[in-house]
Amino acid sequence: MKRLKILIAECKQEVSTFNPHLSGYGDFRIRRGTELLDYHRTVRNEIGGAASVFDQNSQVELVPAYSACFITSGGTLARNDWQRIAGEFLDSIKNAPPVDGVYFCMHGAMASQEELDPEGYLLAESRKILGEDIPMVVSLDLHGILTDRMIEHSDAIVAYHTYPHVDFFETGQRAARLLLRILAGEVRPVTARVPIPALVRGDELITATGLFGQSIRLAQSAEQGRHGLSAGMFIGNPFTDVPALQTYSFVVTDNDPQLAEREAIRIAETFWDHHERMQVELVSLEHMAAQLLAQGQGTVALVDAADATSSGASGDSNAILRTLIQTGYRGKTLIPIVDAAAVKLAFAAGVGGIIETTLGGTLDPKRFQPLTIRGKVRILSDGRFRSESFGEEWEAGLSAVLEYDNFTLVVSSRAVSLYDRSFFYAHGQNPKNFQAVVVKSPHCQHHMYSDWCAKMIHVDAPGSSSANLAYLGHTRCSRPIFPLDQDVSFQPQARIFRRGFQHS
Numbered sequence: 001m002k003r004l005k006i007l008i009a010e011c012k013q014e015v016s017t018f019n020p021h022l023s024g025y026g027d028f029r030i031r032r033g034t035e036l037l038d039y040h041r042t043v044r045n046e047i048g049g050a051a052s053v054f055d056q057n058s059q060v061e062l063v064p065a066y067s068a069c070f071i072t073s074g075g076t077l078a079r080n081d082w083q084r085i086a087g088e089f090l091d092s093i094k095n096a097p098p099v100d101g102v103y104f105c106m107h108g109a110m111a112s113q114e115e116l117d118p119e120g121y122l123l124a125e126s127r128k129i130l131g132e133d134i135p136m137v138v139s140l141d142l143h144g145i146l147t148d149r150m151i152e153h154s155d156a157i158v159a160y161h162t163y164p165h166v167d168f169f170e171t172g173q174r175a176a177r178l179l180l181r182i183l184a185g186e187v188r189p190v191t192a193r194v195p196i197p198a199l200v201r202g203d204e205l206i207t208a209t210g211l212f213g214q215s216i217r218l219a220q221s222a223e224q225g226r227h228g229l230s231a232g233m234f235i236g237n238p239f240t241d242v243p244a245l246q247t248y249s250f251v252v253t254d255n256d257p258q259l260a261e262r263e264a265i266r267i268a269e270t271f272w273d274h275h276e277r278m279q280v281e282l283v284s285l286e287h288m289a290a291q292l293l294a295q296g297q298g299t300v301a302l303v304d305a306a307d308a309t310s311s312g313a314s315g316d317s318n319a320i321l322r323t324l325i326q327t328g329y330r331g332k333t334l335i336p337i338v339d340a341a342a343v344k345l346a347f348a349a350g351v352g353g354i355i356e357t358t359l360g361g362t363l364d365p366k367r368f369q370p371l372t373i374r375g376k377v378r379i380l381s382d383g384r385f386r387s388e389s390f391g392e393e394w395e396a397g398l399s400a401v402l403e404y405d406n407f408t409l410v411v412s413s414r415a416v417s418l419y420d421r422s423f424f425y426a427h428g429q430n431p432k433n434f435q436a437v438v439v440k441s442p443h444c445q446h447h448m449y450s451d452w453c454a455k456m457i458h459v460d461a462p463g464s465s466s467a468n469l470a471y472l473g474h475t476r477c478s479r480p481i482f483p484l485d486q487d488v489s490f491q492p493q494a495r496i497f498r499r500g501f502q503h504s
Helices: 033-038 046-054 081-094 117-128 148-152 168-183 210-222 256-275 287-294 319-326 340-349 424-425
Strands: 006-010 026-034 060-070 101-106 138-139 156-159 189-196 230-236 246-252 300-303 332-336 353-358 369-382 385-388 393-395 398-404 408-412 436-439 457-458 495-498
Touching: 006 046, 006 081, 006 117, 006 168, 026 033, 026 081, 033 046, 033 060, 046 060, 046 101, 046 340, 081 117, 101 117, 101 168, 101 319, 117 138, 117 148, 138 168, 156 168, 156 189, 156 230, 156 246, 168 230, 189 256, 210 246, 210 256, 230 398, 246 256, 256 495, 287 300, 287 319, 287 398, 287 457, 300 495, 319 332, 319 369, 319 408, 319 436, 332 424, 340 353, 340 369, 340 398, 340 408, 369 408, 385 408, 385 424
Parallel strands: 006 060, 006 101, 101 138, 138 156, 300 436, 300 457, 332 408, 332 436
Antiparallel strands: 026 060, 189 246, 189 495, 230 246, 353 369, 369 398, 385 393, 398 408
C-alpha cells in the first residue's frame, strides 16, 4: 500500500485592530521541519492532536513544513512582518516534497496592515503551489472570521466546539481523521455557510452553561450524524475589524448540499433566537470601586476584559489600579501589567531595591496615562514558563514583581496570555491570597477564578478589547450589525461551497 505523505503547517494569530501597537515578527515563535513536530507532540494543542491520529497510522508519513504561532494576541500585524511570515510560510510549501494531503492549523482572526484576510491569502497561494487535487483540511478557532477564500481554497473546515477553549487537541484529532477519510476516497466534502449580522460577548457564550451552547450542540449533532463531516459556529473576534467580520454557522457534509444547507440554517436560527442576550453587563470603574469597598470576606475578581491580551489588547492598562488608588481601597490586590521600561528599572535596582517609575500607558497612550509609583522589587525573572492549561511554552519577556502599598504588580516586558493563572504562579503569586485580583481575560475555565472567588465584577474599563463594542468605533465590518445598529434583521441564507478535486 502506498504511504500517504501529509504536510503540516501552522500560521496563527488573533489581533485587535483597535490596539494601536502593531505586532511584529518577534511576536511569533517560528519552528521549522522536525522542530515543529517535536514541540507539538509535547503539548495538547491542535497539531498535537492531529499528530496523535496520524502517528497511529503506519501508512502516514508526516512532512512538517513551517509554524508561525503568536506568543500572544496583539495589534494589527505590521506590513513588512506579515510579508516575511507569508513568504516563509509559502516557501516552506514550495520546498516540501510532493504530498498527498495537507493539514493547516490556523486561527481565523489575523489581520495585517495591507491584508485583511491573511488566512484566506495563505490558503489561496498554497492552493496555487499544491494544485487543485491535493486535499487541504484547516482547523480554526471559533473566534475566527470565516471568509469566502478560506472555504474556497480548502476542502473542509474544522472549528473548536468549546468556549473557554478546552478542545484544542480534540479539534486537531477531528481535522486529522477527516483528512484521512478524504484521502481514502470515503467522503467528498461540501460546505454550507450562513452569515449572521451579530457580534456577541458575555457569559451566555460559555458553551457548557450558556445559550450559545445550544447552537454548538446542534452543530455537534450535525457533525456526528449520517453524512456529517464537520460543523460549528464562528462568532468572530469583535476586535478584528475587517470587512467579513460577523458570526457564521457552517456545516460540512459528505456530498449532501441540501443537508448541509438545512443544518447550517437551523444552527443559525437557534443562535439568532438568543443573540440579544449574548452581551455582558458591565460595571463602571466607580461602581466597581464601591462594590469592592463594600465587599466582605473572600477574593473579588475584577474582570478587565477590555485589556485582555488573549483578545489582542495591549496589556498596559492601569485604569483599575488608578481607580483603586483614587478611591482609597486598602485591600491586598494582585494586578498584571505590561511595561518594559519599569521592568528595566527593576532589574537595575535588583531584588529588594526601591524604584520610582511610571506604570502603564506605554503601548496604548491614548487610552492610558502613565501612573507614577514608588515600589519595592520583590522578584525578577526571565518571564519564561509553561502554561497551566495546556503546557505550552509562554514568554512574557523580562518580568518583575513590584510591591506598591497594598498592590502587588506583576509586570512583564511583553504581553502574555492571561486566560489562566500561569503568569501569576510563575512569579510566586497565588490569587487566592489576595482580596482582589485583576483578571485580564473575558472568560477563564471555571476553576481558575469563578468557582472560588466571592464575586466576579465585569468592569467597563477603557481598552482595545472592550465588551462595550459601541465604544470601539468599527469602520470596516458589514453594517447594519448587532449591537452596533438598531433593529437589525436576519433572513438566513446559506451559500454552498464545493471543491471538485478527484483523488485516487
